[in-house]
Amino acid sequence: MDQRSAEPDPGTGSSPVTLYGEFTAIGTRKVRCAVNLTEKELIVQRLPLAPVGRNKVVLSLKDCVGCRAYREDGGGEPAAYLSAYFYPLKRRWLSSGVSRQRAEHRFRLTALQDPGANLEEAEKWARTVRERSGRQQYLRDGLMLWELSHPCRMMLLVNPQSGKGQALTLYNNHIQPMLNEAGVPHTLVITERQNHARELVREADLSQWNAVVIMSGDGLLYEVINGLLERADWEEAIQTPLGFLPGGSGNALAASIHHYSGASPVFGEELLISCGFLLCKGLLSRMDLVSVQLSSGPRLFSFLSLAWGFVADVDIESEKYRHVGAARFTVGTLVRLASLRIYKGKLAYLPASKDCNTEGGLRNNMTKHCNNQAPSLSPASLLLRRQSRDSPCQNTLHNSCHSNNSLKVRQAESTPPRSATKGLPSPPDSRLLPLDQPLPSDWVVVQEEDFVLMLAIYQSHLAEDLMAAPNATLDDGVIHLTYVTAGISRSALLRLFLAMEKGTHLTSNCPHLVHTEVQALRLEPYTPKGIITVDGEVVEYGPMQAEVHRGLARLITG
Helix, strand or coil, X not given: CCCECCCCCCCCCCCCCCEEEEXXXXXXXXXXXXXXXXXXXXXXXXXCCCCCCCCEXXXXXXXXXXXXXXXXXXXXXXXXXXXXXXXXXXXXXXXXXXXXXXXXXXXXXXXXXCHHHHHHHHHHHHHHHXXXXXXXXXXXXXXXXXXXXXXXXXXXXXXXXXXXXXXXXXXXXXXXXXXXXXXXCEEEEEXXXXXXXXXXXXXXXXXXXXXXXXXXXXXXXXXXXXXXXXXXXXHHHCCCCEEEEECCCCCHHHHHHHHHCCCCCCCCHHHHHHHHHHHHHCEEEEEEEEEEEECCCCCEEECCXXXXXXXXXXXXXXXXXXXXXXXXXXXXXXXXXHCCCCEEEEEEEEECCCCHHHHHHHHHHCCCCCCCCCCCXXXXXXXXXXXXXXXXXXXXXXXXXXXXXXXXXXXXXXXXXXXXXXXXXXXXXXXXXXXXXXXXXXXXXXXXXXXXXXXXXXXXXXXXXXXXXXXXXXXXXXXXXXXXXXXXXXHHHHHHHHHHCCCCHHHCCCCCEEEEEEEEEEEEECCCCCCEEECCEEECCCCEEEEEEEEEEEEECC
């Protein structure tokens, strides 16, 4: 192996080379490769050198999740090996568009007769690749990203019954290998029942878990957030970095995280791989939460949506079609369109103020930044490195199965016992009066009282294929309120939902569709029976109100 430093890369406009080596590609030992490592790229070119652009692969370090050096047991040869793991965006084989696809590049180092020296050289390359990859931080759409630069441990919660019941299989096939490639040790916890995750994080010693990742539908993250905010130390607990991997039917937050990254839409396992990649990059963003007050019981906290009418009906009534996965919502929509319901009620809201960004800035200024110093390791390595000192690269397994949920069970358990949160501190609501008091004068009361649906959402997506609020961001400090009034035809409502697949429904000029940005809202249903959901979970039916709390939580967004 020949090694040089700080050489320019011939025939490319890339930044200066920091490492250069000539290696043998694994599997084809007769093929020699020249490998150039710059600040932003790993460039591999077959030897002897071909004309520029031929037999050359340029790999962006932004797409790298990890790199490792090792020796193979047996054989007695002095060679060391280097493996780099990339997930670049590539065109699909059988359809249009791009998605992240795994690419492993392996090299064999045999320049020296001393096995230890070869391994040391391979480790230097692996360390430098990780360092360069970790430096690829950036601002995205004005959203400040902070890197997880302190050593911490990850708890990964999996609901094995979510979606089609394949979450564990998806974890084993995709997520566990990806986390291992990224050098992220983690403890796997399999939830056993409704509210298991809520109870766990409410009682856990969070000093052991500096990051909590959920692999399930959106309901499991709802449990975790409410469990954190039910703690006496909620102000510190809610700062725990949260990660999300799609394993359910709707996967709204996963689709939103992917959308915020600027990538083109993907679905199913491609969405899982994208979110796994972003998780491995280990960068943090602020996320708004919304407090929800019901007529009885403690407050709830929501990260996704409040729904009443058509959307809530479809979400809950389609549970019987869970076995078909995300298609359950399509089936449920068609069934509900055939028998369209009208709901009577009073809807009021506090319009979003122009200076709401100032409040968010003050909140962020009071928040400790996680990246005061430049990292010396990749984001994934920094994410959860402390565990390696106790049990290197070993993942542990807890618990076993999860009972399926019926509507009756969800209604009974979606709100914890009153004693669970009574007397504990929590973020104060500054814009809401008690439900039995008149509205403040600066609120707007909707004149119509006959509704088909009301949807208050604070992420871009309502499901993998429904972009309900295309202008939403993680911490914009507003609730995106949409409602549809009575009088809309079934065909017009269907066209709205078809347009929502691309986020174009807000420009459809439908006279029955209203969209506005608000800071708080109040709903008083007059129809005696109906369904209200918070993050897809059934809550008490009756008067309710909600207020946004800007940037209250932290989400790993890559």
